[in-house]
Amino acid sequence: MAGIGFELKKLFNKKGILNSAKAYGYATVICSGPMLLGVILLLGIMFLCKYAGVDTLRRELLICMISYTLLASIMATSFFSMIITRFTADMLYEEKKSAVLPSFWGSSTIIMTIGSALWLLFLIFSGANLLCCVLMFIFFNEMIIVWNAMSYLTAIKDYKGIFLSYLVSILVIFILGFILILIFKSHVIEMLLLSVTVGYGVMVIWNLVLLYKYFPKSDVGAFVFLDWTDEYLYLALSGFFVNLGMFSHLVIMWFSRVGVKVHGLFYGAPQHDVPALLAFMTTLITTVNFVVSVEVNFYGKYKNHYSLYNDKGTIKDILQAEKEMLDTLKTEMLYTAIKQLLCTALFIAAGGYLLDVLPLGFNEMMRGYFRTLCVGYGLYAVGNMTMLILLYFTDYEGAFFASGIFASASIVFSLISLLFPQVYYGFGFLLSSMAFLTAGILRLDYFTKRLPYYILAVQPLVSEDKSGVFRKMRVFLEDKLEVHTK
Numbered sequence: 044m045a046g047i048g049f050e051l052k053k054l055f056n057k058k059g060i061l062n063s064a065k066a067y068g069y070a071t072v073i074c075s076g077p078m079l080l081g082v083i084l085l086l087g088i089m090f091l092c093k094y095a096g097v098d099t100l101r102r103e104l105l106i107c108m109i110s111y112t113l114l115a116s117i118m119a120t121s122f123f124s125m126i127i128t129r130f131t132a133d134m135l136y137e138e139k140k141s142a143v144l145p146s147f148w149g150s151s152t153i154i155m156t157i158g159s160a161l162w163l164l165f166l167i168f169s170g171a172n173l174l175c176c177v178l179m180f181i182f183f184n185e186m187i188i189v190w191n192a193m194s195y196l197t198a199i200k201d202y203k204g205i206f207l208s209y210l211v212s213i214l215v216i217f218i219l220g221f222i223l224i225l226i227f228k229s230h231v232i233e234m235l236l237l238s239v240t241v242g243y244g245v246m247v248i249w250n251l252v253l254l255y256k257y258f259p260k261s262d263v264g265a266f267v268f269l270d271w272t273d274e275y276l277y278l279a280l281s282g283f284f285v286n287l288g289m290f291s292h293l294v295i296m297w298f299s300r301v302g303v304k305v306h307g308l309f310y311g312a313p314q315h316d317v318p319a320l321l322a323f324m325t326t327l328i329t330t331v332n333f334v335v336s337v338e339v340n341f342y343g344k345y346k347n348h349y350s351l352y353n354d355k356g357t358i359k360d361i362l363q364a365e366k367e368m369l370d371t372l373k374t375e376m377l378y379t380a381i382k383q384l385l386c387t388a389l390f391i392a393a394g395g396y397l398l399d400v401l402p403l404g405f406n407e408m409m410r411g412y413f414r415t416l417c418v419g420y421g422l423y424a425v426g427n428m429t430m431l432i433l434l435y436f437t438d439y440e441g442a443f444f445a446s447g448i449f450a451s452a453s454i455v456f457s458l459i460s461l462l463f464p465q466v467y468y469g470f471g472f473l474l475s476s477m478a479f480l481t482a483g484i485l486r487l488d489y490f491t492k493r494l495p496y497y498i499l500a501v502q503p504l505v506s507e508d509k510s511g512v513f514r515k516m517r518v519f520l521e522d523k524l525e526v527h528t529k
Contacts, residue, residue, distance in 0.1 A: 081113050095224045095231045105232050107309040116186035119158035125282035127194040130268040141261035149265030170307015178236045185243040192250040199257045208249035216242030269517035277443040284446035288453040292472040295457040318409050322416035328386040329424035332379045344368040380425050387421035415469030422476035429483030441486040449479035
């Protein structure tokens with residue numbers, strides 16, 4: 044959904060370092076809020092465990108519980124995330140705001156029903172005690188609502204409200220966690236997991252308040268968005284593949300030679316996971332810069348170019364607008380890539396000193412993983428930006444092609460890396476990110492060179508009915524709901 048929002052535009056238009064810092068801070072939270080919160084959460088939990096004197100095995104078990112829940116909830120919502128964004132954008136464009144809120148509950152219900160069943164099956168055989176299983180089950184469903192709500196909250200553009208929800212949630216987690224481990228010293232794991240569940244519960248309530256504040260309640264069908272899944276199946280698969288590519292290498296490492304069995308079905312690879320967690324932070328520079336540069340500089344050119352087709356612009360005007368748009372796009376992408384390169388180099392250079400200060404037990408192999416994964420995540424960030432540009436041009440097939448290569452390469456290269464010495468494990472993700480970036484750039488270059496053709500000639504001459512399994516699912520669910528309400 045394009046349009047950076049008046050609140051953020053006003054901050055960028057104001058002069059001064061404070062206003063710029065505030066604007067970039069808002070942009071960071073909006074773009075990477077839940078993921079960034081997850082990274083801060085895991086690092087904070089490590090420090091609280093160290094403060095409470097928790098032994099290494101129990102600390103790793105808690106980190107596994109939180110990590111597994113976060114990753115499972117991300118994968119559960121990834122298929123519908125881009126579909127929901129597209130559906131919401133279409134409803135707002137058609138001035139049908141009343142259809143937005145029902146779709147949130149409809150999509151959340153489907154994801155929670157399927158996801159909870161699979162997650163409960165895992166928890167039953169996980170080996171965790173009953174209280175931890177209950178808390179992880181609640182935490183999982185909270186995260187589904189949080190991830191799903193983000194697809195809707197991007198339309199609201201209440202940056203201050205969303206920022207405060209993250210800030211309050213993280214404060215609740217750490218303050219409550221600190222208090223509980225002081226009171227219940229013999230149940231540190233359970234108390235910290237409880238504080239995480241309560242903190243994210245606060246975020247859920249806050250997000251729901253924002254949604255109900257901006258979107259009206261209505262009797263519109265809650266499952267109408269499923270028709271968009273049939274129409275834009277490539278879009279749905281692209282969202283799923285990107286997340287699969289980004290996290291599959293972590294799971295593979297859990298069962299490698301650096302992996303350890305923590306407890307029951309909980310496996311981890313601390314020597315690989317901790318460097319990956321810190322290296323992921325390098326992606327923030329591209330994520331934020333993409334929003335700021337694209338929304339502020341590129342989108343105006345993009346909107347002007349496409350409006351000329353609708354407003355009967357002359358061929359000369361259209362060609363000139365296309366040139367200006369593509370020149371701006373190339374410039375912004377180049378600047379973003381350079382910024383990411385510099386950020387990655389800075390992380391690698393400063394990382395050696397920072398890792399010695401942090402009490403994370405880094406050894407030489409972990410430093411090697413950190414350097415390799417910094418490069419890998421940097422390439423991934425630029426590749427993901429390229430894929431998002433393809434989505435701007437509605438090249439859903441191109442995005443599907445690039446994300447599919449990324450997911451496949453991440454799995455294959457990570458498995459191949461297991462055949463080599465342990466020092467090369469991080470190269471599987473690095474090579475897959477390189478493949479992602481290469482595929483995205485090649486497709487974007489191919490597409491933009493034929494832009495008039497894709498705008499004018501590829502459109503169907505008659506309306507196509509793309510009804511499929513998801514529309515049948517929608518009809519089935521609506522019939523069941525109607526019977527139930529009667």
